[in-house]
Amino acid sequence: MEIDVEQYKKDLLAQGAEVVFSKTKNLTDTPFSYCGGCGHGVAHRLIMEVIEEMGITDKTIGVAPVGCAVIAYEFWNIDAVQAAHGRASAVATGIKRTNPEKFVFAYQGDGDLAAIGTAETVHTCNRGENIAIFFINNGIYGMTGGQMAPTSLIGMPSSTAPYGRNPDMHGYPLSLTNLLAQLPGTYYITRQAVNTAANVRKCKKAIRQAFENQKLKKGVSLVEIVTNCNSGWKMTARQANKWLEENMLSQYPLGDIKVPKTDN
């Protein structure tokens, strides 16, 4: 059902409601088409809020991936471009190198960033491009219907590993983020989540840091955001967040992986 957002707002206000929170202008009024409870929507909101709060909307260009967030530009009320599957960081490189005064970020899923786009990811980081990368790790290919991702956990079922990921056959969960932290071209690398209110707040700080770092021209800032894909995992949103806490976070522990050395 199509919701008339404006009418809905008006009705509520007419009923005497008070505005205590309004969404950032950097999100369009198009309702998110993501599954309820999916991390993409929260991640979008945080990134868009940070851009508005920093007052850099007119200088920011986002790069959307191929994955569930392929239509991110339907929701992001900023200038954006849609990249081929896995190539967002190369596209972001092309933008930033020719427009060094702009703020540029690539937004990518785990299949996009850590499978088909591995080479672009590694080399973008190795060149130390002054961009931010937001890496949405949900351990599965959400968009295409729940196939195994490089980040899928051992034993985790998916449509292409229906009996669970078996390392003998499928290899191991890939923590590309940890590998990237080894590269001199990365400046700030952190792993966050948006499964609780407290984590959402922390994640937003990390996103802000990633944008602030672009001014320093010291290399890539990468924020991995561990999220659920309740549809792909074949769970309810609530079950999925619980499963995330119990399983994903031991493989992908939250916290900073590489932090800038302080200058003093």
Add this chain to the structure above:
Amino acid sequence: MSKEIKLLKGNEAIAEAAIRCGCDAYFGYPITPQSEIIEYLAAEDPYNKRTGMLVLQAESEVAAINMVYGAACTGKKAMTSSSSPGMSLKQEGISYLAGAELPCLIVNVARGGPGLGTIQPSQADYFQTVKGGGHGDYNMIVLAPYTVQEQYDFVKLGFDLAFKYTNPVMILSDGAIGQMMEKVTLSEQLPRETPDHEWTAKGKPTNRERHYITSLYLQSEVMEQKNLQLQAKYSEIRANEVRYEEIQTEDADYLLVAYGISARIARKVVQLARAEGIKVGILRPITLWPFPSARLKELAQQVKGMLTIEMSAGQMIEDVRLAVEGAVPVKHYGRMGGIIATPTEVFINFKKLFIE
């Protein structure tokens, strides 16, 4: 003003032309026989020493074409170059550039294939270049230089056409033109400037709607409309941008159709033929897409036969046959594997096919 003339390799001409026409960025990955393009640019160091043009060696052809895509999204004049195996890797990116209607220049200094093939020159990438190469219904404007001067001139022409139609443009050259040295009349240095095109994504000011650049249209009807719009643009290009050269066609009884290095062989063949009293002329397509089909159709009313000379098993011949619609016999002669046919060899085969 005195002309500035320089002896340049075909590949160097591409690079020098890029700097002089105000190109903003080159992204590439080394491959023979075109590595001189990035090497010349690296040595010239235009970023620091000339125009501020960025030169970046990418980790692969895939990355390079996607860097071009990124720069093009912001309205910058961006280019890449490669040779055949590398062009295969760029095809997905080219399809995206065409789908998103982004201007850019792509250079293929072609070598023999299939597979890793040979580093010797070839024209066997014709199908890949003019028939799509990547997925979906799209076309690129394809320019085929046959001298080092044209190789130089087509860089600016290519960018102009790319921005005029917001469409990728390809220079389809070959290892012979890329490697040969000839005198080139250089053009003056143009400023590197980014006009404010209304389609670019450069950051959203408060006074306009957001710009987003995509080739994704999930609804069939919208996707079809997009395709129809692209086809309308391609029709306009077909109507306006066909380029070709005719050599001694006024009285010709036979027509050679050849582009690039093969057109140079064809010129010698014409001399040999005319020395024996056989009136042969040449139609040299300069744009391989759009193809000079209409003119070929006219010439089919005049000549008794057409011979395509191609360094391939015969690819352009299909377009010539389509153009003449069976009005005259169309044959092909060519060598593969990087072998450039000699004029005598072509002439002997021409006679076998048409005279004897």
